[in-house]
Amino acid sequence: MDIFRKKDVDVLLAEAGAKSLKKTLNGVDLILLGIGCIIGTGIFVLTGVAAAKYAGPALMLSFVLSGAACTFAALAYAELAAMVPIAGSAYTYSYAALGEFVAWIVGWNLILEYTVGASTVAVGWSGYVVGLLKSGGITLPKEFTSVPMDGGMVNVPAVLIILFLTWLLVLGTKESATLNRILVIIKLAAVFIFIALAGPKVNVANWDPFMPFGFSGVATGAAIVFFAYIGFDAVATAAEECKNPNKDLPMGIVGSLVICTALYIIVAAILTGVVPYKELNSPEPVALALRYIGYNIGSALVGTGALCGITTVCLVLMFGQSRIFFAMSRDGLIPSGICEVHPKYGTPYKITIVAGIGCAILAGLLPIGILAELTNIGTLFAFVVAGIGVLALRNTAPDLPRPFRCPAINIIAPLASLSCGYLMYMLPVETWIRFGVWSLIGIAIYFFYGYNHSHMNKLTGKANINQ
Numbered sequence: 001m002d003i004f005r006k007k008d009v010d011v012l013l014a015e016a017g018a019k020s021l022k023k024t025l026n027g028v029d030l031i032l033l034g035i036g037c038i039i040g041t042g043i044f045v046l047t048g049v050a051a052a053k054y055a056g057p058a059l060m061l062s063f064v065l066s067g068a069a070c071t072f073a074a075l076a077y078a079e080l081a082a083m084v085p086i087a088g089s090a091y092t093y094s095y096a097a098l099g100e101f102v103a104w105i106v107g108w109n110l111i112l113e114y115t116v117g118a119s120t121v122a123v124g125w126s127g128y129v130v131g132l133l134k135s136g137g138i139t140l141p142k143e144f145t146s147v148p149m150d151g152g153m154v155n156v157p158a159v160l161i162i163l164f165l166t167w168l169l170v171l172g173t174k175e176s177a178t179l180n181r182i183l184v185i186i187k188l189a190a191v192f193i194f195i196a197l198a199g200p201k202v203n204v205a206n207w208d209p210f211m212p213f214g215f216s217g218v219a220t221g222a223a224i225v226f227f228a229y230i231g232f233d234a235v236a237t238a239a240e241e242c243k244n245p246n247k248d249l250p251m252g253i254v255g256s257l258v259i260c261t262a263l264y265i266i267v268a269a270i271l272t273g274v275v276p277y278k279e280l281n282s283p284e285p286v287a288l289a290l291r292y293i294g295y296n297i298g299s300a301l302v303g304t305g306a307l308c309g310i311t312t313v314c315l316v317l318m319f320g321q322s323r324i325f326f327a328m329s330r331d332g333l334i335p336s337g338i339c340e341v342h343p344k345y346g347t348p349y350k351i352t353i354v355a356g357i358g359c360a361i362l363a364g365l366l367p368i369g370i371l372a373e374l375t376n377i378g379t380l381f382a383f384v385v386a387g388i389g390v391l392a393l394r395n396t397a398p399d400l401p402r403p404f405r406c407p408a409i410n411i412i413a414p415l416a417s418l419s420c421g422y423l424m425y426m427l428p429v430e431t432w433i434r435f436g437v438w439s440l441i442g443i444a445i446y447f448f449y450g451y452n453h454s455h456m457n458k459l460t461g462k463a464n465i466n467q
Helices: 009-016 027-038 041-083 090-097 100-135 156-171 177-201 214-229 245-274 285-292 296-330 349-365 368-396 409-425 429-453 455-466
Strands: none
Touching (some): 027 245, 027 296, 041 090, 041 100, 041 245, 041 285, 041 409, 090 296, 100 156, 100 429, 177 285, 177 296, 214 245, 245 285, 296 349, 368 409
16 A cells, blocks of 8 residues: 555646636735734633643743744745645645655644644633623623533524624635734734733732743743744745745744734733733733722723634635645545535535534534644644654755755754654643544544545556556
8 A cells, every 4th residue: 555655736726626816925925914814812811721731930931932943834835835836725735745644644634733723712702701891790691601511501602603703604705915914913902902901000920930840841831832833824824925035035934923922922921920920821811910909991902812822813714724624635635525616605605514514513512621632633743754854855856946945954844843843742741642542533534535536546546557
């Protein structure tokens, strides 16, 4: 069985019917795109969970570790994105660099990333809705705003937002660069309102002890808050639309990561300086901190800004999820019927509806911590493979056109894989068990269906007959 059969980049581009996109984006556009995708659930939601359970006030160091790992991965990712600017993300790159089986595992775990990621974001969205209503004097029953593990029955707001966004995606909702700019302004305004109001109220006594869980807690916190950086790959996937990819891609990737990392560190410092870290285990820690120091109006403003940002991130994750499915179905690895395009709306409506229902169930029944950890391990695995893949293609296909070349590839690519691999290692054992079960299910599907129905299998069979 040739499970490591590869697709040439030229074949991938031809099969996708790739067309050159209009080059309209510059470095500033890419920085805004990166900030728009990165700032969301991570800064508004997971900061509290990571501080309370893993890193304490040293959460700011956790953001530094995650940011460094993301920078290495993003530079490697950018080269691959510029070479193969089509749907499928790391799944497609792996098909060209490491073969079909690796590509399947990467794609299967990208599905985990996007599906569980959207559910995580929905839980965060629910937390802010509940908090906003509470600020207005309306308290919703815990039974319908909490999951069973937290003493409730089902998180109804999280389910509703997923179903609403699923409906929008079926209709073919599209985001524009203008909308992205508006949302970036709203998100940043919410962050700066928090910094301005809470910054002067910091009590340095709350930073003692600074590292209550030791360095292992800081590293585990880095693995948890890695979710905060998911979205930077959107910068890399815009490679084909860059006016000057050699200059603009590094500016967009590094620029957005530096700005967001700086904001994350500042927010983490203020959060743990205003509220004792043990009390930050909340799905809306930023708004909670403002209420804690008596700024109910400020809390409402920040909560509104967070809702705008979180809604967009959830929509993008669900969009990406359906496109990964679509790319895998185009290669024959999953049934093509499930990714049928709607005759009127032009969207893969069947898989969008099925995946949306799956996301809604997860968001309604699982706590945010478990969801975030599952999302992180799936993403980190894809980035580990991307680091290996970009180095492999440099050696096996050195003459392929590369609009953007990762600098110091022999250093950056291994660092990308090693740093992301280390963050995977630091995730809880329970997360690894769930990841292993998910991967085994994926492997079973590949050997029982994907291998035989793969378009590459048909091509290999024809080649054998001709010989």
